[in-house]
Structure formats: C-alpha cells, structure tokens
Amino acid sequence: MGKQKQGQGDNVIMFPGLVARLVEKGMSALKEKKHYDALRYFQQSTELEPSHPQARYGLVITNIELNRLDEAKKHCESMLKEGIGQYYEVLQVYVSLLVQLGDYDEVVTILETVMAEDKLPPDMAESFYQLLEFSRQMTSETSSPVPDEEEPADQFSTPEEWIETLERGDPNQQLGALKKLSQVNTARVVEAYRTFLKDKQNDPVLKSYVLQMMKDMNITGSFEVHKFGDTYSIQISELEDVFHERFGNEVARIVEDRLGQESPGLVEMVMQVWWHYLFAIYPKSPVPLDASLWAAALHHLGTELLMESDGEMLEAEETAALYGVKEDELRAAAAHIRSIETHLFQS
Template sequence: MNEEQKNNKEKVVLFPGVVEKLVTKGMDALKGKNFSDAHSYFDQSLQIEPDHPQARFGLALSLIEQSRLEEAKEITEKMLKEDIGNYFDILQVHISLLVQLGQYNEVVVMLEGIMEEEKLPANLAESLYHLLHFSRQMVDGETKIEMDDEAKKPPNELLHMLNYGSPDKQWLAIQMLGKMPTHVFVDSIKEFLLNDENDPVLKSIILQLLKEKNVEEQMEVHKFGKKYKVNILNLEDVFHEKFGKNTLELVANKLESQNPSLYEAASQVWWHYLFALYPISPEPLNPSIWAAALHKTAVQLFGLEDDVLEIASEYNVDFDEMLSCADTIIKIEQEAFKS
C-alpha cells in the first residue's frame, strides 16, 4: 500500500451509528442463541471501536455461550482493570467465570479485597457474599470435593442458591453443580424441577445438561401447571426439532425475502418459546397454525398494522386458532423471560 492509498484509507468515514447497529445485531443474535453470529458482530464492532463497553461485554457473553470461558475471563478481567463498562455488572460475570473455571482462590482474594474497600450495591451484595462463602468452602475442602464419593453432597450454600435464589443466582448454581459428579448433580436438581414456581427456562437448561451427561433415569418435571416424567435419554435437542424447523420454513416462505427483520424476530421468538416449553410439544402439532401465530406475533412486536385475518388466510388456518396460539406464545415469552 503506497502513501496515497494509506492516506485515503485513513480518510474513510464510516456511516453514522454503524457500531451501534452491529452491537444491536450482536445482542439480538445472543437473544436468539445464534452465538457464532453474535461473536462475529461484536468482533466487527471492536475492530472499529476497540473500547466500546457493550461490544466488549457482548463478546465475553458470546464466548461464554460457546464454552470458551478462559477467553471470556480475559476480556472481563481487562475491562475491570481498565474500568470499561458497568463495573459491578462485569464483576458479577467475571466472578461467575472464575467459579465455573474452579479458580476459587482468585474469587476469595478478589471479593475480600473489594468488600474491604467499597460498599456493594444492594442488588449484588447477597449474591457475591454467597459466592465468597461458597468459594471459601471450596478452597478449604477442595480435595474432598473432587472425590467421587457416593455419599457426598454439595455445600448447603449452593443448594440454597439453587432453590431459593433469584433466577441469576439459580443459573449460576446450576452451572456450578453441573461441574460436579453426575450423581451429585442429579440429586441436587430434583427438587428444583418439581417446583412449578421455578423458571421454566432454567428447567430446560437442566434437562439439556442431564442429556449431555447421558443420565439414564427418568426425571419428574413440573412446568406450566403440568407434572410429567421425562426419559432423559429419549430427549431430542430442542434446537433440532423437525417440527420447529418445519414451522419456520413456512414463515420463511412468507417473510424471509419480503421482510427479513420480521422473519428474524419470528425466528427468535419461536426458539425462545420452544426452549421455554421444552420438552413439551406445542399443541396442536400443526406447523401452519404456529407459523401463522408467529407471523402475527412478530407483526405485533414490531408495532405493525398487518391484517390479521389476511395472515390467517395466507397460511390457510382457522383465525381463532391462530389467535389462541399467538396469545400462548406471548404469555409464555413474558413468563419465561421476565427475569
């Protein structure tokens, strides 16, 4: 590259708001569980604006979802040192990463130092005190914790977090329990699965972890007012369900080329819904009705004014059935993702 080309390159002016648009796309991809796409959007954002707080934080979150915990930890650690972004939000994620990586000494040293120097926000204090107490227990009894002892139980503090904590604490407890021997994990989550008040999405996460661990026994689950037994080995990965894909194909035929943003919204809502419902199947098992309901729901979320009667006609489904399914999607979306 000659000097003139270099000068011209330096004079390139980016379209206004391009970084924010990339970050928004990254956050949408995260919500839609498209973690590779999210990683790409955040990475592009940081190439333009290396210190963008939300892009850095989003990149860390996308790495976590891809099980690249060490890389995520490096990002959050650097953000804390450079004071980029919301300190306490980043601290909570960083501590969570240290716990998941089993670096309990670092948790103890870091939290003890922070608690000596400054007052923690009320909404984080309890959670961080729990983690400090848990990490101290892990440091004090690390050798015992690694033993595959049939009588072994996790610390009571961790079980308390799982069964009585807020959803974010419960998620953290599930991640930590998931790193313990399978029989400990199975015994610890049974009560959680049976409590109908607990977050249905967290129950779905537990069921997928059980499947990954090849658990052979049946588990009893209470979700959306119904109690049923689940054969873990027979569970299908929710993100590869034929029914889910068939439904989205119908929506794609109507929206993907005509209105890509609307189709993307419908796709995200659909996988959110299926994951919350997992492993229950939507009723009725008619892809056309659910495709119409998704179309209607996406239009509603975008605040558009499409003719709902016409939507039902396009998919050749009963209008009232379409409305009923759309209402169910919205209801479960609000209930499952309110925290």
C-alpha cells in the first residue's frame, strides 16, 4: 500500500515518494532559475503535504525570486504560526521581507519581543540587531507626515511609462504594466498590444493574458500573434474562452474518472499541467480535439514523472489501450505538452 495523503481523509493513496520527488524537482528548477516551474512544483508539493517544511520554504524563496514579496510574506507568516520549518531561519526571512515592504513598526515590535526573551541563536543575533536598529531609525525618520507634494511618484505614473515597461521590462515587470494598462483603452495602448503580440521575444503566457484582457475590454480587430515559432492572425471578437473551458473540463472529467479514486495526487498534478498547457497555447486549441487522447497523454506524463521507469514503452502502450487511443498519437500529444512546458519562461 502507498502512503496516505496527509491532512485529508483516510484511505487516500499516493505514489510513494511523490512529495519528495516534487520538492526535489522544485529545488532543481529554483537553482536553474526556472522560477515558474519551481513555483508549480512547490505548490503541488504543499497541496499533497501541507506541512512539508522544505516545500513551504521553497514557496517563500520562489515568490521572493519572482518579486512577489507580499505572497512570500504570507507564506512566512503561516509557517511561523504553524511552527513549520526552522523558526529563526524563517523569522529572519520574514523580518527581511517586512523591511523591504517598509513595515518598520512591525519589525521593531517583533524583534524587541524576541530579544526580550533572550533566545536568539548566536550566529543570527548580529543580523537581527542590525535589522532592528535600521527599522528603529526608519521609524523615527518617518514619524512626521510628509507633505503630499513631496511624496514619491508612482513608478509607472503614466500610460506611456507603462507601455515603455511593456516593451522593455522583464516578464514580471511586463505583467505589472499590463495590469495597469487594463484600465486604459486608447488607440496607443492597442498598438502597444499589437507590437507585444507579434514580438518573438515576449513570453507566450503573457501573450495569452493580453489576448484575454483585450477580449474582456471588447477590443476588436485582427492581430498577428507569434507563439512557439509560429506566426498567425486572429480576430479578437472570435476568440474562445482562454482555457477552452468545455473541452478542458471534458479531459479533466475523464482523468478524474480513471484516476480519482486510486491516485488523487496524480490527478491534482496533471490537472495543473493541463490548465497551464491550455493557457500557454491559447488562442489555439489542442490538436486533435480528442478528449480521451489528451487524458491518456496526461496520465502517461504523470506516470513518467513519478516513476521514470525503464518500461516506458510498455507503460505507454498500456495507457493507450486503457483510454482506447493509438499509442503513437498518445506519445505525440505527451511530447507536445512536454515541449511547451520546457519552452515556457526559458528566456
């Protein structure tokens, strides 16, 4: 029998070593600076084993690398409250995040309380004292209100600056600019989207975000899109839902019916891969539109990831038979999902 999935009902079976494998993959992706891949692996790990300390700490570090400081802060807070991980190591990261976020009063309150208890590890004491002193200084300097006219301007204060960030920033900065531009619907902004969509260097997932945003803003017209080495024209008004919801849900239902009872952890993992894949290839649809084929491909990919056995040929053949599809088509579908996952965020 396999392990039971922690934190959930009895008799839920997982692949042995699944969480450890996912955490290991997350750490490898983090070291290779594939931060979105790392985030996905750590999220999958914590969904299966919420109290896994390395997975939870991995979420903190990955969100910091992605400049999602508020998210990283929330993960630190929950780890401290739940007593997960090395307390002072997590506390040090948490306090550093508070400093970066400008919450100096909270830093002073926390560190004065900890130091009053005289429990600081010797190798961390100096760092904590420096953070406390710095925060005290910042608190005293900011105690007087700053006149409105002296307040610093927003980093992206005008649509032109947001457009410039969209053209020249990294993917995280571009996403921030897009969120701001979603509040503006002018000919200049639409042209910026047009340029962004056909630029070969821009992130495919961000292009999906742009297309869905344009559809939601009721922007119309023909646009050229470049994704994964292919360039094509689309009409915004004719776009489907970004997740191809009906077809996507049909595939999800088949996978759930086949694996839901015996391997819920595997279902959870491959469904994240599936929705990520659909978002990435948008506005195109999976080819062919055969729900059983894509369900079989996901089953095969999940087994391959978890087992990495030498009997891959036999496993693929058996999986194809289980879903009533051709083995060569299964392999082609699985290879396409894998190639898209590999391509994403490489730049």
